[in-house]
Amino acid sequence: AQTVTQSQPEMSVQEAETVTLSCTYDTSESDYYLFWYKQPPSRQMILVIRQEAYKQQNATENRFSVNFQKAAKSFSLKISDSQLGDAAMYFCAYGPPSGTYKYIFGTGTRLKVLA
Amino acid sequence: GAGVSQSPSNKVTEKGKDVELRCDPISGHTALYWYRQSLGQGLEFLIYFQGNSAPDKSGLPSDRFSAERTGGSVSTLTIQRTQQEDSAVYLCASSLGAGAWATEAFFGQGTRLTVV
Numbered sequence: 001a002q003t004v005t006q007s008q009p010e011m012s013v014q015e016a017e018t019v020t021l022s023c024t025y026d027t028s029e030s031d032y033y034l035f036w037y038k039q040p041p042s043r044q045m046i047l048v049i050r051q052e053a054y055k056q057q058n059a060t061e062n063r064f065s066v067n068f069q070k071a072a073k074s075f076s077l078k079i080s081d082s083q084l085g086d087a088a089m090y091f092c093a094y095g096p097p098s099g100t101y102k103y104i105f106g107t108g109t110r111l112k113v114l115a
Numbered sequence: 116g117a118g119v120s121q122s123p124s125n126k127v128t129e130k131g132k133d134v135e136l137r138c139d140p141i142s143g144h145t146a147l148y149w150y151r152q153s154l155g156q157g158l159e160f161l162i163y164f165q166g167n168s169a170p171d172k173s174g175l176p177s178d179r180f181s182a183e184r185t186g187g188s189v190s191t192l193t194i195q196r197t198q199q200e201d202s203a204v205y206l207c208a209s210s211l212g213a214g215a216w217a218t219e220a221f222f223g224q225g226t227r228l229t230v231v
Contacts, residue, residue: 045222
């Protein structure tokens with residue numbers, strides 16, 4: 001069965017600094033998707049970034065980038081130039097390959113941004 | 116609609132009462148998912164719909180939980196005889212299809228259920 005592990009329950013970063021959130025996963029599949037979702041206090045889960053497992057190039061979205069290490073089954077999120085609005089819970093998620101459907105989520109990392 | 120809509124936003128109920136939680140997915144999304152988020156926990160998969168069918172109900176924690184989807188659109192999650200351990204945020208998500216090749220799950224804002 002697939003699992004997703006986020007070992008950092010809470011992280012803090014100074015405004016304008018860079019922070020990296022860790023995520024490891026386990027699967028026997030070769031093709032899949034990985035996601036980082038942000039959940040602010042409004043509870044709305046917002047997609048931050050998506051990585052396709054068959055792509056070697058790491059995904060980037062403005063200040064957000066990932067370090068995808070397929071062999072190590074590691075998928076970390078780097079937030080550059082942190083802003084106060086980045087404060088939220090961040091969830092790493094494994095997206096199923098075609099034909100299945102069950103998204104698997106980690107337990108989340110609470111990110112605090114210090115002014 | 117423009118996004119996934121869930122109602123009510125918050126629900127307080129007495130132990131033993133039944134509750135219904137509603138999810139209105141994005142128009143055209145055939146796949147719909149219910150997840151439960153308990154305090155300090157990640158998201159726990161409850162049930163998945165493809166159209167009106169629920170091929171996988173394995174995540175439902177007990178027979179007090181049931182869900183249906185009508186017209187390939189709105190879904191209702193029903194919890195009978197609520198217990199305090201049912202207190203959680205119930206999140207609904209939808210996607211274009213079950214396959215992940217070109218989709219991601221879009222989430223609603225959830226229903227916070229408190230059983231007192």
